Amino acid sequence: MVESGTRTTHSFGSRCKRRVEDPSEDPMLYPCRKREKDPDDSIRSKLGYVLIEVLCRLPCRSAIQCMSVSKSWFSLISDPYFVRRFIHHRHQLSRSDSDSVPFTLLLQYKESQKNILVLPSDNSELFIDCGGGGGLDFLDFLPCFERARKNYPFCIVASFNDLLLVRSEVPPIRKPSFCEYCICNPLTKQWLTLPHLPCSRRNDMVGFVCDLCSCDKEQRCVTNAYYRYKVVLIHSPTETNTTQLSLQIFSSETGEWRGSVVSSQRGLNPFRMTSLDAGVLVCNGILYWIDADKYGLMIKGFVKFDPFNDAERCHYIDPPINLLPRDLMSFGVFQGHLRIFQIPGHHSPHDDGAYKFYVWELENYGTWCLKHKVNFKDTVSDHSDLVKIANGITPPGALLAFHPNVSEIVFLQLGNYIVLCNMQTRVLKVVSQLRDGGKILPGISCYYVSVYAKSVFLLTQPSWPTPVPPLPFH
């Protein structure tokens, strides 16, 4: 039903095998063997404890390299107990380290040519080689990648922490067409595929959410070694003002796709460009997407759905202010809070022609709070192109993502530049430039590549790579 694997098809030995080595051979495992009374102690006993506690204090990469030291070390490190201990040990270290969570911003655009732009943070260890063509080649370890080679539909549709959800389709040629979803960790190259689905003709949106298991109830930490996950396929309402939403949900607990109908108190409209281009956002384990008016032009609000705790219904969130036509709005997440990025259009003759942007944050009580307000005219930059764009006559930029660690920093697209904007200092800095098929596009041009929010993926790097599939629960 659910297939999984890593690059090679054989995995070395059975990971549950425990081999009791000759104690004289491995002083790290058996340093006190002269006092050892019970030679049948398993590796998890006091003696193996030395090695576990030492390895927990190594960087993850080094700990994994130690698998090749000896077979008994391999057994120990690949044991779920070790992974759990490793992850939990990190929880006990300084918690103020949230400032330096490594991350990678991954942009996917012009999907017909499969362009990828990767922006790792300074401390990121995820090295994605896009190849000369700047494409999805880094996913070539996936069995479904052959479809990409044949130019069948193949793209990344969602991400969660350090995992990606990839969709590929086999169009109807001889066999009936089907659609396949695949969850993978691009760092460790582990993957699993979900059961096939028939291709849908409707406009669907996809959400991918994991529920991490609690590591220690007292300290309230979670571990990414054990988790359950759901992939939620949201079918577009077929009529305006519907109060019933049709979903298809894959749950890791059941291992299958199940259809479900979810009720909404507010009428929902069919998905059009505004909703489809924004895609589904995950915040605190809850899915959010945009509900637009019946023409699909203006955002009416946000639909909220909790597949783990409240799967019978969805809720509605009104935007902070009533939006008008020509207002641009997109949403994102910052540290567990939903955020809106808004560029008001020019409505009144009093407008001085400058564009401003606002960042709103949804507080715990359901109210919106204005967090940042920036006038593009006030921004400063070393780069003359940015200055031109910021003072231009069209809305200068679009939101890509909020910086995961710093509240006042935001990633924007200005022209064909990827820009970092500090909303307090108002400094704009170019961090990258969009390419097409490997060729750098001119920063200012009459043709701007659209990078849709649904194709902006913020991958965070945990202390231990999330295993795919999750480790077996004891």
Added chain:
Amino acid sequence: MASSSTSVVVSNKEKENKNTKKVTLKSSDGESFEVDESVAMESQTIKHIIEDGHYSSLALSLSVKTTMASSSTSVVVSNKEKENKNTKKVTLKSSDGESFEVDESVAMESQTIKHIIEDGCANNEIPLPNVTSGILSRVIEYCKKHKEAAGESEPSVTSYTSNSTTNPLTEWDTEFVKVDQNTLFDLILAANYLDIKGLLDLTCKTVADMMKGKTPQEIRETFHIKNDYTPEEEAEVRKENQWAFE
């Protein structure tokens, strides 16, 4: 003699505990003696008076003559002196039969020992069958040093941090772990058995640092570990976790 010894003790105590509450005992013939409240409370009579609050903050009237008062005061003071110097001790007995007498507060750096004492199972001698005398003496040295440091500043000094900017004992710790491998591993086991977080962290981190940056072969050599992989098997392990080896 009595009065001079009284004044000496009191002033020492003053230096040590600047905030100790003091009371003044006034003898019947008008001489005043200022002593620590705790010292004065050696006398049950005075204790009751103080506890009942029936006195002004400074003066107690005692119908005792000066010399008598001062002599009994000095006796009281010196007894307390001995008592304070006689902080509670426990005896730790190593697996090879050697006994170590340590301050209870130092011994309680070990959570294991702390629980034994708190459960009242101590009898003042605690056998530690998993720790040899050589290791135990080092562990005690560590606990003493860290307890002292904690006494001079906030208790959190002996906690998890190995960050040298917050841990003033970094240099001492570094010297402490300059021992042979066997001793180091024994220290890890002892720290685990005795549940001493700081020592466990220090020793494990030391071994981890010895491993960092080394190739698997170098690690084998450092720790005398036999490679039981065939070349093909080893290559397969690397291939499966290629990302970590790049």
